[in-house]
Amino acid sequence: DKKMKSIDKRIDEYHFKIKDSSDLKAESGVFDTPTLKTLYTLASKGIITAMGGVVSTGKEADVFHAIGENGKELAIKIYRINTSDFQKMQDYLIGDPRFSNVRGTKKDIVFAWTKKEQRNLERAAEVGVKVPEPMISERNILIMEFIGKDGVSAPRLKDVRLEEPQPIYDTVADYMRLLYQKAKLVHGDLSEYNILLYEERPVIIDMGQAVMLEHPMAREFLARDVKNIVRYFKKSGVKCSEEELSAHILKK
Numbered sequence: 001d002k003k004m005k006s007i008d009k010r011i012d013e014y015h016f017k018i019k020d021s022s023d024l025k026a027e028s029g030v031f032d033t034p035t036l037k038t039l040y041t042l043a044s045k046g047i048i049t050a051m052g053g054v055v056s057t058g059k060e061a062d063v064f065h066a067i068g069e070n071g072k073e074l075a076i077k078i079y080r081i082n083t084s085d086f087q088k089m090q091d092y093l094i095g096d097p098r099f100s101n102v103r104g105t106k107k108d109i110v111f112a113w114t115k116k117e118q119r120n121l122e123r124a125a126e127v128g129v130k131v132p133e134p135m136i137s138e139r140n141i142l143i144m145e146f147i148g149k150d151g152v153s154a155p156r157l158k159d160v161r162l163e164e165p166q167p168i169y170d171t172v173a174d175y176m177r178l179l180y181q182k183a184k185l186v187h188g189d190l191s192e193y194n195i196l197l198y199e200e201r202p203v204i205i206d207m208g209q210a211v212m213l214e215h216p217m218a219r220e221f222l223a224r225d226v227k228n229i230v231r232y233f234k235k236s237g238v239k240c241s242e243e244e245l246s247a248h249i250l251k252k
């Protein structure tokens with residue numbers, strides 16, 4: 001019972017439990033009724049026991065901190081159903097052999113996108129790339145491992161000044177190679193905005209737009225990812241080039 005006590009104490013530390021929708025609605029525009037229903041379903045299954053604060057907000061989605069079973073810290077990514085750039089999502093999905101049959105309303109597109117991010121995170125984790133471990137996705141909600149401590153998210157590379165950039169660059173280069181060679185994926189939006197630094201190691205996030213190598217734009221997306229990564233690490237003092245990073249990723 002002591003254990004339960006401590007979890008309750010932890011939960012009380014948060015602004016609010018999932019008690020009524022007024023609190024959640026105040027948080028941000030993602031909490032429309034269907035989303036609240038889904039959150040309550042997840043809560044009633046004990047998957048989420050308390051919602052924390054906002055970790056990050058974007059056009060497409062908001063990420064919240066939460067507490068799950070046995071006090072585990074979670075990241076809850078909630079995709080907006082109305083304002084998401086669903087035309088862009090649709091173009092990405094149509095090019096993806098795994099989702100090319102998805103048609104229909106914005107809702108269907110956003111649900112498929114959420115599932116896609118979960119599948120991409122699973123494939124990345126399988127081949128040894130450090131990403132937030134995905135747990136489940138339900139409609140427009142993706143639940144994953146929280147990368148951070150006590151509700152404080154690990155910082156993005158964009159927000160840190162690296163003492164030792166070389167080993168971080170080497171790891172990111174290896175992750176890009178593993179994604180391409182083993183997971184047959186291109187991240188498609190890789191930059192210092194989508195890499196967290198946790199316990200001195202890079203963690204890749206935001207795999208929703210990642211595409212399979214068969215996608216018509218896979219090579220252009222890879223070239224853009226390479227350009228972004230070289231630009232950032234050159235600025236951080238690493239001797240690197242687009243040719244060298246591309247070779248590292250593509251060589252057999």
Ligand SMILES: N#C/C(=C\c1ccncc1)C(=O)NCc1ccccc1
Nearest residue numbers: 056057058061075132146147153205
């Ligand atoms: N996944 C994820 C993220 C953070 C995160 C932190 C700690 N643990 C897991 C994930 C994240 O900020 N993504 C960026 C983003 C972009 C656009 C909209 C919302 C969010």
